[in-house]
Amino acid sequence: MKLGDISVGMVELMGRAVSALGHDPQPLFGQYQLDDLKLRSPDARISIPRFMRLGHACIERFAIPxxxxxxxxxxxxxxxxxxxxxxxxxxxxxxxxxxxxxxxxxxxxxxxxxxxxxxxxxxxxxxxxxxxxxxxxxxxxxxxxxxxxxxxxxxxxxxxxxxxxxxxxxxxxxxxxxxxxxxxxxxxxxxxxxxxxxxxxxxxxxxxxxxxxxxxxxxxxxxxxLERVRLGLSFREVIERAIGPLLKGQTPTLDMIAHRLNMAPWTVRRRLNAEGISFQQVMNDTRRDLAVSYVRDTTLTLGEIAYLLGFGSTAAFQRAFKRWTGQAPGRFREEARLPK
Incomplete structure (x- = not known):
């Protein structure tokens, strides 16, 4: 599960704002491979972490907090x-x-x-x-x-x-x-x-x-x-999207997710079983995927990430991350930022 994405229309808006404040955003946009063709595409998206880095780069480059x-x-x-x-x-x-x-x-x-x-x-x-x-x-x-x-x-x-x-x-x-x-x-x-x-x-x-x-x-x-978007999701993806907002500071239960979706817990379990997966597997996989994205794509501290993923302590998160990836999160972040 990814952290999210947003229409490139928001990038166009960012460029409009930078220009209104008296600066030229195009050279910086070029560094992020955001050319006119991509900004005109009706279906193009930019990941949330990349959008935030672009905004921060504009703020830093042009001194416009x-x-x-x-x-x-x-x-x-x-x-x-x-x-x-x-x-x-x-x-x-x-x-x-x-x-x-x-x-x-x-x-x-x-x-x-x-x-x-x-x-x-x-x-x-x-x-x-x-x-x-x-x-x-x-x-x-x-x-x-x-x-x-x-x-x-x-x-x-x-x-x-x-x-x-x-x-x-x-x-x-x-x-x-x-x-x-x-x-x-x-x-x-x-x-x-x-x-x-x-x-x-x-x-x-x-x-x-x-x-x-x-x-x-x-x-x-x-x-x-909207219905087309929702129908395009597997039930597993529906559960992942319900888990994400509830992770902050806690571990969501099956009952909590069922309530959020206005379903009976046994219905959630049955539909996941039909896709060959359990609720606990979806929970673990969602935490793992978000953990990798947070460590790789954001500047959040390990303690902040642990809280956002519902771990009781930073140490517990570090142990889980090493079990998932084979590396400590600090080392994983360092290697992810090395020049390719």
Whole structure:
């Protein structure tokens, strides 16, 4: 199981933001083999670790730690792919927010989770899943996602007052002063979640770009595409994707996974048996594959990786990793980074 991937549309957005900040991203993109042909491909994806390294490289090269904030400002419905177009033509703000999160899988997948939209005490909350622990490589991701949602709301409503509050899991960063240039609402750092909280009165506001017939057509297309994606997964892959978001700090049980999938535990077991594999095998293989990706493709410490994979201690993770790969994780990381 890989950490995830994302549409190259987000790379195009990154380039747009870098250019808006007065720099030329093309030489750097070339180093990552991201040419115009690939950026025009409707099905092209970039892995999550590679996307984060590219963003960090832009931040370092051009000294723009607030890159994600500018990405949010430069965002548009088309960047979100089919989900964005469904949202753009939706009748109201509530429906638009639901569309962006409901069809997110059509343009991105992350083993850590999926965005959600919910009503809490009358207020709309667009919730971006946790990607902690935070470091120089991933702060811009949260900035760009929340900023993009805010920009979407501006686009749909023609107003800048729909958002009541923005919540960020990470502590206020060193570029804190830049947030005031991009947002006009309350900001909460070191919060329990990453979220855009809308005023209760904002949910029923009509969209300026609503079109009932086009919306229904696009929504039906998105639903068919989402079903096609899901039907293309084996049941083992379905279980892997359910395990990933639940691993943080714990080892998910069969009952937990069954509950997440709204299935009976015996149904999960039976369907896995039909594919010739057990739940425990899927759990072990998922942890192993994610462990290799985390060690090879990220800068997370071994302790952080151990926590994200549900191990009780770093030592327990190191023993498991050596059993899986024949190497200690530190040595594996060193060799993976040697010039090929």
């Amino acid at each position: 607030w890159l994600g904030l500018e990405m949010g400002r430069q965002s548009s419905p088309g960047i979100h792919g089919l989900a964005g177009l469904v949202a753009q033509t939706a009748p109201d703000i509530r429906s638009a927010c639901k569309a962006v999160t409901e069809f997110e899988l059509l343009s991105s997948f992350n083993a850590r989770g999926q965005s959600q939209f919910a009503i809490e005490q009358g207020e709309g909350v667009a919730h971006f899943y946790s990607i902690s622990p935070y470091n120089a490589y991933n702060l811009f991701v949260v900035d760009s996602v929340l900023g993009g949602w805010v920009q979407m709301l501006r686009w749909l409503s023609g107003r800048d007052d729909l958002v009541k509050r923005l919540e960020f899991e990470f502590k206020a960063p060193h570029y804190l002063e830049h947030y005031d240039h991009y947002f006009s609402c309350e900001l909460r750092f070191a919060a329990e979640r990453n979220a855009v909280v809308l005023h209760d009165w904002a949910l029923d506001l009509p969209s300026r770009h609503r079109c009932a017939s086009t919306h229904q057509g696009l929504k039906q297309l998105a639903e068919r595409e």
